[in-house]
Amino acid sequence: MKKATKLTAAALAATLSLSLAACGSSASTGTASTSASADGVVYRTLDEIKADGTINIGVFSDKNPFGYVDENGEYQGYDIYFANRLAEDLGVKVNYVSTEAANRIEYLQTGKVDVILANFTVTPERAEEVDFALPYMNVALGVVSPDSNVITSLDSWNADDQMIVISGTTAETYLTQNYPDIPLQKYDSYATAKSAMENGGVAWANDNTEVIAFASQNHGYTVGIPSLGSQDTIAPAVSKGNETLLNAINDEIKALGKENFFHADYEATLVDTYGTDYEDSLVVEGGETSAQ
Structure with a gap:
Protein backbone atom coordinates (compact mmCIF):
# COMPACT_ATOMS: atom_id res chain seq x y z
CA MET A 1 0.00 0.00 0.00
CA LYS A 2 1.39 3.37 -0.89
CA LYS A 3 2.26 5.77 1.89
CA ALA A 4 -0.23 8.38 0.63
CA THR A 5 -3.17 6.59 2.22
CA LYS A 6 -1.59 6.91 5.66
CA LEU A 7 -3.46 3.81 6.80
CA THR A 8 -1.93 0.76 8.39
CA ALA A 9 -2.98 -2.71 7.38
CA ALA A 10 -4.31 -3.34 10.85
CA ALA A 11 -6.39 -0.18 10.83
CA LEU A 12 -8.01 -0.92 7.51
CA ALA A 13 -8.64 -4.57 8.33
CA ALA A 14 -10.36 -3.49 11.49
CA THR A 15 -12.63 -1.05 9.69
CA LEU A 16 -13.55 -3.23 6.73
CA SER A 17 -15.83 -6.13 7.60
CA LEU A 18 -15.80 -5.92 4.55
CA SER A 19 -8.69 -11.36 -18.19
CA LEU A 20 -10.37 -9.65 -20.41
CA ALA A 21 -11.90 -12.51 -22.40
CA ALA A 22 -15.15 -11.09 -23.72
CA CYS A 23 -16.07 -8.60 -26.37
CA GLY A 24 -15.40 -5.54 -24.22
CA SER A 25 -17.64 -3.18 -26.17
CA SER A 26 -20.01 -0.67 -24.65
CA ALA A 27 -23.54 0.01 -25.78
CA SER A 28 -26.36 2.36 -24.93
CA THR A 29 -29.12 -0.13 -25.54
CA GLY A 30 -29.52 -3.87 -25.18
CA THR A 31 -31.57 -6.57 -26.83
CA ALA A 32 -35.30 -6.02 -26.39
CA SER A 33 -36.73 -7.71 -23.32
CA THR A 34 -39.59 -10.14 -23.70
CA SER A 35 -40.64 -10.79 -20.10
CA ALA A 36 -41.98 -8.56 -17.37
CA SER A 37 -42.52 -8.61 -13.63
CA ALA A 38 -45.86 -7.88 -12.01
CA ASP A 39 -45.07 -4.17 -11.75
CA GLY A 40 -44.15 -3.87 -15.42
CA VAL A 41 -40.36 -4.02 -15.10
CA VAL A 42 -38.96 -5.60 -18.26
CA TYR A 43 -36.19 -8.17 -18.36
CA ARG A 44 -34.82 -11.15 -20.25
CA THR A 45 -34.92 -14.57 -18.63
CA LEU A 46 -31.90 -16.86 -18.57
CA ASP A 47 -33.31 -18.87 -21.48
CA GLU A 48 -33.87 -15.71 -23.53
CA ILE A 49 -30.30 -14.55 -22.86
CA LYS A 50 -28.90 -17.92 -23.88
CA ALA A 51 -31.04 -17.98 -27.01
CA ASP A 52 -29.73 -14.56 -27.98
CA GLY A 53 -26.14 -15.58 -27.22
CA THR A 54 -25.24 -12.29 -25.53
CA ILE A 55 -25.66 -10.97 -22.00
CA ASN A 56 -25.77 -7.20 -21.42
CA ILE A 57 -23.87 -6.25 -18.27
CA GLY A 58 -23.85 -2.75 -16.83
CA VAL A 59 -20.43 -1.71 -15.51
CA PHE A 60 -18.51 1.45 -14.68
CA SER A 61 -16.10 2.76 -17.28
CA ASP A 62 -14.28 5.23 -15.02
CA LYS A 63 -13.92 3.53 -11.64
CA ASN A 64 -10.41 2.11 -11.53
CA PRO A 65 -9.66 -0.57 -10.31
CA PHE A 66 -13.22 -1.97 -10.28
CA GLY A 67 -14.54 -1.08 -13.71
CA TYR A 68 -12.73 1.13 -16.21
CA VAL A 69 -11.64 1.43 -19.83
CA ASP A 70 -7.89 1.11 -20.34
CA GLU A 71 -5.62 2.87 -22.84
CA ASN A 72 -6.55 0.29 -25.48
CA GLY A 73 -10.28 0.94 -25.10
CA GLU A 74 -10.87 -2.36 -23.28
CA TYR A 75 -12.85 -2.86 -20.09
CA GLN A 76 -10.79 -3.92 -17.08
CA GLY A 77 -11.15 -4.31 -13.32
CA TYR A 78 -12.47 -6.46 -10.51
CA ASP A 79 -16.09 -6.39 -11.73
CA ILE A 80 -15.01 -7.05 -15.33
CA TYR A 81 -12.93 -10.08 -14.35
CA PHE A 82 -16.04 -11.57 -12.73
CA ALA A 83 -18.34 -10.56 -15.60
CA ASN A 84 -16.11 -12.27 -18.15
CA ARG A 85 -16.20 -15.53 -16.19
CA LEU A 86 -19.95 -15.32 -15.63
CA ALA A 87 -20.60 -14.93 -19.36
CA GLU A 88 -18.18 -17.74 -20.19
CA ASP A 89 -19.85 -20.15 -17.79
CA LEU A 90 -23.31 -19.21 -19.10
CA GLY A 91 -22.08 -19.94 -22.62
CA VAL A 92 -22.72 -16.45 -23.98
CA LYS A 93 -20.76 -13.39 -25.07
CA VAL A 94 -20.78 -10.27 -22.93
CA ASN A 95 -21.78 -6.81 -24.10
CA TYR A 96 -20.62 -4.15 -21.67
CA VAL A 97 -22.93 -1.19 -21.14
CA SER A 98 -21.29 1.78 -19.44
CA THR A 99 -23.40 3.07 -16.58
CA GLU A 100 -23.21 5.75 -13.93
CA ALA A 101 -24.16 5.24 -10.30
CA ALA A 102 -27.50 7.03 -10.59
CA ASN A 103 -28.55 4.98 -13.65
CA ARG A 104 -28.00 1.46 -12.33
CA ILE A 105 -31.55 0.75 -11.23
CA GLU A 106 -33.08 2.47 -14.26
CA TYR A 107 -30.94 0.42 -16.65
CA LEU A 108 -32.24 -2.78 -15.07
CA GLN A 109 -35.88 -1.74 -14.92
CA THR A 110 -35.95 -0.63 -18.57
CA GLY A 111 -34.18 -3.73 -19.87
CA LYS A 112 -31.11 -1.85 -21.05
CA VAL A 113 -28.98 -4.37 -19.15
CA ASP A 114 -29.54 -7.87 -17.82
CA VAL A 115 -27.15 -7.57 -14.88
CA ILE A 116 -25.50 -4.74 -13.00
CA LEU A 117 -21.91 -5.40 -11.94
CA ALA A 118 -20.96 -1.84 -11.09
CA ASN A 119 -19.68 -1.91 -7.51
CA PHE A 120 -23.31 -1.98 -6.37
CA THR A 121 -23.71 -1.76 -2.57
CA VAL A 122 -26.65 -3.73 -1.18
CA THR A 123 -29.16 -1.61 0.76
CA PRO A 124 -32.75 -2.28 1.90
CA GLU A 125 -34.01 0.62 -0.23
CA ARG A 126 -32.37 -0.69 -3.39
CA ALA A 127 -33.56 -4.22 -2.64
CA GLU A 128 -37.11 -2.95 -2.99
CA GLU A 129 -36.41 -2.06 -6.63
CA VAL A 130 -33.96 -4.74 -7.80
CA ASP A 131 -33.04 -8.28 -6.81
CA PHE A 132 -29.55 -8.70 -5.41
CA ALA A 133 -27.59 -11.91 -5.82
CA LEU A 134 -25.07 -13.17 -3.26
CA PRO A 135 -22.27 -10.73 -2.35
CA TYR A 136 -18.71 -10.93 -3.62
CA MET A 137 -17.09 -8.04 -1.72
CA ASN A 138 -17.23 -6.12 1.58
CA VAL A 139 -17.36 -2.33 1.71
CA ALA A 140 -18.00 0.67 3.95
CA LEU A 141 -17.97 4.43 3.33
CA GLY A 142 -14.85 6.56 3.65
CA VAL A 143 -13.72 10.16 3.28
CA VAL A 144 -10.56 11.36 1.52
CA ASN A 158 -17.16 23.92 8.27
CA ALA A 159 -20.56 25.06 7.01
CA ASP A 160 -18.91 27.01 4.18
CA ASP A 161 -17.35 23.86 2.70
CA GLN A 162 -18.97 21.30 0.42
CA MET A 163 -18.56 17.54 0.49
CA ILE A 164 -18.06 15.90 -2.92
CA VAL A 165 -20.36 12.95 -3.56
CA ILE A 166 -21.61 11.04 -6.58
CA SER A 167 -25.35 11.10 -7.21
CA GLY A 168 -27.09 7.80 -6.57
CA THR A 169 -24.43 6.42 -4.22
CA THR A 170 -24.77 5.25 -0.63
CA ALA A 171 -22.53 8.17 0.39
CA GLU A 172 -25.11 10.68 -0.83
CA THR A 173 -27.89 8.85 1.01
CA TYR A 174 -25.93 8.46 4.23
CA LEU A 175 -24.86 12.11 4.41
CA THR A 176 -28.32 13.41 3.53
CA GLN A 177 -29.86 11.35 6.33
CA ASN A 178 -27.18 11.67 9.00
CA TYR A 179 -25.46 14.99 8.26
CA PRO A 180 -28.14 17.16 6.62
CA ASP A 181 -26.23 20.35 7.43
CA ILE A 182 -23.23 19.37 5.30
CA PRO A 183 -23.70 20.90 1.82
CA LEU A 184 -23.16 18.35 -0.92
CA GLN A 185 -21.31 18.98 -4.17
CA LYS A 186 -22.89 16.33 -6.44
CA TYR A 187 -21.51 14.81 -9.62
CA ASP A 188 -22.88 12.17 -11.97
CA SER A 189 -19.66 10.27 -12.68
CA TYR A 190 -16.53 9.14 -10.87
CA ALA A 191 -14.38 11.00 -13.39
CA THR A 192 -16.00 14.37 -12.64
CA ALA A 193 -15.89 13.77 -8.88
CA LYS A 194 -12.18 12.95 -9.07
CA SER A 195 -11.56 16.03 -11.16
CA ALA A 196 -13.38 18.19 -8.60
CA MET A 197 -11.29 16.69 -5.82
CA GLU A 198 -8.08 17.40 -7.72
CA ASN A 199 -9.17 20.98 -8.40
CA GLY A 200 -9.49 22.20 -4.85
CA GLY A 201 -12.10 19.90 -3.31
CA VAL A 202 -12.27 19.89 0.49
CA ALA A 203 -13.25 16.23 0.85
CA TRP A 204 -14.84 13.37 -1.06
CA ALA A 205 -17.12 10.75 0.52
CA ASN A 206 -17.56 7.47 -1.30
CA ASP A 207 -16.98 3.73 -0.87
CA ASN A 208 -13.86 3.41 1.26
CA THR A 209 -12.34 1.11 -1.35
CA GLU A 210 -12.68 3.91 -3.89
CA VAL A 211 -11.26 6.72 -1.76
CA ILE A 212 -8.38 4.52 -0.60
CA ALA A 213 -7.62 3.78 -4.26
CA PHE A 214 -7.75 7.50 -5.04
CA ALA A 215 -5.31 8.35 -2.24
CA SER A 216 -3.03 5.51 -3.31
CA GLN A 217 -2.96 6.65 -6.92
CA ASN A 218 -2.76 10.41 -6.28
CA HIS A 219 -0.02 12.00 -4.17
CA GLY A 220 -1.09 14.50 -1.53
CA TYR A 221 -4.31 12.93 -0.23
CA THR A 222 -5.18 11.02 2.94
CA VAL A 223 -8.14 8.85 3.91
CA GLY A 224 -8.82 10.52 7.24
CA ILE A 225 -12.09 8.62 7.76
CA PRO A 226 -11.61 5.01 6.59
CA SER A 227 -14.97 3.76 7.85
CA LEU A 228 -18.21 5.74 8.01
CA GLY A 229 -21.63 4.29 8.71
CA SER A 230 -22.40 0.59 8.47
CA GLN A 231 -20.38 -2.24 6.97
CA ASP A 232 -22.05 -3.36 3.73
CA THR A 233 -21.54 -5.72 0.80
CA ILE A 234 -21.24 -5.45 -2.97
CA ALA A 235 -23.37 -7.79 -5.10
CA PRO A 236 -24.69 -8.30 -8.63
CA ALA A 237 -28.22 -7.08 -9.28
CA VAL A 238 -30.94 -8.13 -11.73
CA SER A 239 -34.41 -6.82 -12.49
CA LYS A 240 -37.02 -7.45 -9.83
CA GLY A 241 -38.65 -10.81 -10.47
CA ASN A 242 -36.02 -12.21 -12.84
CA GLU A 243 -35.66 -15.41 -10.83
CA THR A 244 -34.04 -17.61 -13.47
CA LEU A 245 -31.13 -15.23 -13.99
CA LEU A 246 -30.84 -14.51 -10.26
CA ASN A 247 -30.65 -18.22 -9.46
CA ALA A 248 -28.02 -18.78 -12.15
CA ILE A 249 -25.83 -16.00 -10.75
CA ASN A 250 -26.19 -17.31 -7.21
CA ASP A 251 -25.23 -20.80 -8.36
CA GLU A 252 -22.23 -19.32 -10.18
CA ILE A 253 -21.04 -17.39 -7.12
CA LYS A 254 -21.30 -20.52 -4.95
CA ALA A 255 -19.40 -22.59 -7.51
CA LEU A 256 -16.70 -19.97 -7.94
CA GLY A 257 -16.24 -19.82 -4.19
CA LYS A 258 -15.07 -23.44 -4.19
CA GLU A 259 -12.10 -22.47 -6.36
CA ASN A 260 -11.37 -19.22 -4.49
CA PHE A 261 -12.15 -17.33 -7.68
CA PHE A 262 -12.64 -13.93 -6.07
CA HIS A 263 -9.27 -14.12 -4.33
CA ALA A 264 -7.77 -14.76 -7.78
CA ASP A 265 -9.79 -11.81 -9.08
CA TYR A 266 -8.42 -9.61 -6.30
CA GLU A 267 -4.84 -10.68 -7.01
CA ALA A 268 -5.27 -9.98 -10.71
CA THR A 269 -6.99 -6.60 -10.43
CA LEU A 270 -6.77 -5.06 -6.94
CA VAL A 271 -3.50 -6.12 -5.34
CA ASP A 272 -1.50 -3.31 -6.95
CA THR A 273 -3.80 -0.80 -5.25
CA TYR A 274 -4.53 -2.39 -1.87
CA GLY A 275 -1.75 -4.91 -1.37
CA THR A 276 -2.15 -8.43 -0.02
CA ASP A 277 -2.82 -7.43 3.60
CA TYR A 278 -6.42 -6.41 2.86
CA GLU A 279 -7.40 -9.30 0.61
CA ASP A 280 -9.28 -11.39 3.18
CA SER A 281 -11.06 -8.33 4.57
CA LEU A 282 -12.39 -7.24 1.20
CA VAL A 283 -13.08 -10.50 -0.62
CA VAL A 284 -16.25 -12.55 -0.14
CA GLU A 285 -16.06 -16.11 -1.47
CA GLY A 286 -19.16 -18.12 -2.30
CA GLY A 287 -21.46 -15.43 -0.91
CA GLU A 288 -20.45 -16.34 2.66
CA THR A 289 -19.88 -13.05 4.50
CA SER A 290 -19.77 -14.79 7.87
CA ALA A 291 -16.33 -16.12 6.98
CA GLN A 292 -14.90 -12.63 6.80
Missing part, protein backbone atom coordinates in the same frame (compact mmCIF):
# COMPACT_ATOMS: atom_id res chain seq x y z
CA SER A 145 -9.15 14.88 1.78
CA PRO A 146 -5.96 16.81 0.92
CA ASP A 147 -2.94 16.40 3.18
CA SER A 148 -3.10 20.13 3.86
CA ASN A 149 -6.44 19.70 5.66
CA VAL A 150 -7.12 16.09 6.57
CA ILE A 151 -10.75 15.53 7.58
CA THR A 152 -10.89 13.02 10.44
CA SER A 153 -14.42 13.74 11.69
CA LEU A 154 -17.65 15.15 10.27
CA ASP A 155 -18.90 16.42 13.61
CA SER A 156 -17.17 19.81 13.29
CA TRP A 157 -17.68 20.38 9.57
